[in-house]
Amino acid sequence: MLVIIDYGVGNVRSVTNAFRYIGSDITVSCDPAVIARADGLILPGVGASGYAMQKVAPIADCLKEQAAAGKPLLGICVGFQLLFKESHEMGTHQCLGLIKGKVVPIPTDLGLTIPHMGWNYVKFADNMRLFDGLGDGRHFAFANSFYAQMDDAETKAAMTEYGVQITAAVEKGNIYGCQFHPEKSAADGLQVLKNFVKICDEEQSGC
Amino acid sequence: MLTKRIIPCLDVKDNRVVKGINFLNLRDAGDPVELGKKYSDEGADELVFLDITATIRSKKTIVELVEKVAANVFIPFTVGGGISKADEIGLLLRSGADKCSINTAAVNNPDLLRESAERFGAQCVVLAIDARRTPGKVGKWHVTVKAGSEPTDIDAIEWAIKAEKLGAGEILLTSMDADGTQTGYDIELTRAVAEAVSIPVIASGGAGTLESLTEVLDKGKADAVLAASIFHYGTYSIKKTKEFLQQHGVPVRPV
Numbered sequence: 530m531l532v533i534i535d536y537g538v539g540n541v542r543s544v545t546n547a548f549r550y551i552g553s554d555i556t557v558s559c560d561p562a563v564i565a566r567a568d569g570l571i572l573p574g575v576g577a578s579g580y581a582m583q584k585v586a587p588i589a590d591c592l593k594e595q596a597a598a599g600k601p602l603l604g605i606c607v608g609f610q611l612l613f614k615e616s617h618e619m620g621t622h623q624c625l626g627l628i629k630g631k632v633v634p635i636p637t638d639l640g641l642t643i644p645h646m647g648w649n650y651v652k653f654a655d656n657m658r659l660f661d662g663l664g665d666g667r668h669f670a671f672a673n674s675f676y677a678q679m680d681d682a683e684t685k686a687a688m689t690e691y692g693v694q695i696t697a698a699v700e701k702g703n704i705y706g707c708q709f710h711p712e713k714s715a716a717d718g719l720q721v722l723k724n725f726v727k728i729c730d731e732e733q734s735g736c
Numbered sequence: 737m738l739t740k741r742i743i744p745c746l747d748v749k750d751n752r753v754v755k756g757i758n759f760l761n762l763r764d765a766g767d768p769v770e771l772g773k774k775y776s777d778e779g780a781d782e783l784v785f786l787d788i789t790a791t792i793r794s795k796k797t798i799v800e801l802v803e804k805v806a807a808n809v810f811i812p813f814t815v816g817g818g819i820s821k822a823d824e825i826g827l828l829l830r831s832g833a834d835k836c837s838i839n840t841a842a843v844n845n846p847d848l849l850r851e852s853a854e855r856f857g858a859q860c861v862v863l864a865i866d867a868r869r870t871p872g873k874v875g876k877w878h879v880t881v882k883a884g885s886e887p888t889d890i891d892a893i894e895w896a897i898k899a900e901k902l903g904a905g906e907i908l909l910t911s912m913d914a915d916g917t918q919t920g921y922d923i924e925l926t927r928a929v930a931e932a933v934s935i936p937v938i939a940s941g942g943a944g945t946l947e948s949l950t951e952v953l954d955k956g957k958a959d960a961v962l963a964a965s966i967f968h969y970g971t972y973s974i975k976k977t978k979e980f981l982q983q984h985g986v987p988v989r990p991v
Contacts, residue, residue: 542832546807576857607857641738642936642959644859648781648989649738653980668739668989670781672810672834672859672905691738713812713834715776 531729532567533557534592534608536584539575540712546710551653553726561591569729570600574607578616578675579634581607582624589625596627601703601729609678609706613698618675627704629681630696635674639692644674651697651709654685659698659705661724667717669697669709676720677708703732737813739989740953741781741960742977743938744967747788748769748817749799754788755964757916765968768801775810775967778974779991782812784837784908784962788883790818799831806832814862814908820845822852829856837862840881843888844894846902853903854924862938867892868912877925884912892925893932900933907937908962914942918965921948922989927957938962946972946980953986 531548535541535557548555548571556563564570570592574581578690585592596602602659604612611624616632624632636644660667666687676695679686687698689709698707711718746753746768753771754762772783785805787798802815816837817826825836842849842863852861866884867877877892881973896907909929911922921942930937936959939952943963952958966972972980975991982988 540829540834542806542830543813543834546832547810550807550810575860630769642910644933644935645738646859646906646936647738647741647959671738672812674858694951710812713810715779715810719810 530554530556530567531569531571531726532564533571533573534564534588535559536581536588538581538584539573539607540710541573543710544573544712547719547722551723551726559588561588564588564591564595567600568733569725570595570602572602572608572611574603574605574611575672576607577622578607578610578618578624579622582611582616582622585611593625593627596704599703599732601705601725601732602627603725604706605712606673606708606710609699609708610675612704612706613677616675628679628684628699628701628706629678630677630679632675632677635676635695636692640710644699645671645676645691645695647671649689649691651687651689653687657685657687657698657700658728659707659721659724660687663717663720669707669711669714669718671709673708737780737987738845739987740981741938742753742778742988743782743784743962744775744974745784745786745940745962745964747964748801749788751797753968755916755968760945762863766862769804769808771968772805775974776809776811779978779989780974781989782814782960783809784814784816786837787815787817790883797933799819799827802828802831802833805944816862822848822855823859824959825852825856829860835860835862835906838865839864839866842877842899843881843890848983849899849902849904853905858903858905861904862897862908863896863899864908864910865892865895866912875924875928880912884915893928896929896933900935903944904935906935907933907947908940909937911941915940916965917942918944920944921952921961921977923952926952926958930957930959936960946977949977950981950986953981
């Protein structure tokens with residue numbers, strides 16, 4: 530069973546729809562007891578990361594413990610940004626610190642429309658489990674004004690270009706994250722979610 | 737590279753997709769759940785659902801329909817029509833919408849844009865502008881409300897700039913002069929708005945030939961195009977549209 534963490538910020542319904550569509554066993558919850566029983570965790574989120582971190586604070590320790598215990602965790606969009614050490618969106622906020630790096634604004638002086646809204650090409654790093662079966666790169670749907678600058682030698686990252694190099698997805702041990710919305714990226718996005726489900730199944734069966 | 741988006745629009749009335757000319761003379765175009773799934777599967781980049789009877793406030797049926805459409809749509813999904821409170825946006829987002837478009841209520845109460853952006857993030861707040869050329873004035877457009885039935889004295893360009901400052905994350909710009917005519921987008925209007933703001937602009941109203949889509953994405957500087965009739969009635973498929981755009985140098989997500 531996978532748990533989508535519902536902490537009151539965001540697009541839980543879209544993420545739930547997508548996991549149900551691919552046939553996975555999904556529960557939506559914010560209860561630490563349910564989170565502890567899950568085979569894998571999904572942390573969604575939209576809006577501002579500072580506000581999201583405030584809302585996730587009551588279960589932050591629980592999430593960190595689960596992550597440290599090796600449970601697969603997938604952050605999506607703002608949920609992805611919360612995986613980093615800190616965010617500079619409307620002040621500086623400490624986040625979960627599972628990946629080294631910080632979340633900063635996309636520069637506004639490059640003549641690009643902000644938010645970074647729409648489908649951008651994502652180039653994968655070698656052997657990323659999230660992108661199994663998808664080749665070297667694909668288009669995914671983004672909606673972000675802030676982006677993560679990764680500073681973590683142990684983390685594999687997929688990148689996209691929007692005036693600057695934007696960290697589009699990460700993998701570090703059992704920690705996974707996507708800046709884009711896999712649940713809204715058509716067949717390729719659903720494949721990413723299927724890959725995450727497979728990762729959770731394999732971890733659970735000790736492969 | 738960020739690609740240009742192709743967005744089919746479902747104008748919904750009494751649980752059916754309809755399409756008219758200049759918002760009048762409506763004709764049936766199909767079932768919203770089926771059409772939504774078809775466009776999502778065929779490679780559309782987003783889907784827009786507009787309740788043209790503007791009944792979101794009073795009728796649970798629209799929310800139920802949004803839920804049904806969203807269950808089969810795995811591309812960004814915008815819902816609009818009659819939204820007048822931030823709470824209604826919250827309800828629609830919980831029902832499976834990813835963004836909400838606000839039109840008349842934002843004109844009456846611009847602060848609704850700020851409140852909605854603060855609560856849900858600018859990325860899900862779309863300002864819909866129904867603009868009409870102002871008679872006797874070249875390069876001037878005014879905002880109309882209530883599905884285009886009532887003119888206001890608000891300048892469309894100035895309203896777009898103000899909306900961006902208040903927190904809108906995107907503008908859905910419909911030319912009321914061109915809507916449903918299939919004679920091409922209002923390039924001049926689209927370009928004027930796109931150059932005035934730094935948020936994405938979706939061009940709407942007048943999609944006819946594939947050349948008209950290319951033109952508004954290129955000369956009109958739009959980030960996305962919305963179209964209804966040409967897709968609903970099968971004039972062009974999403975695939976054919978994207979192939980044409982790609983051949984003409986417009987970056988699109990391949991189908």
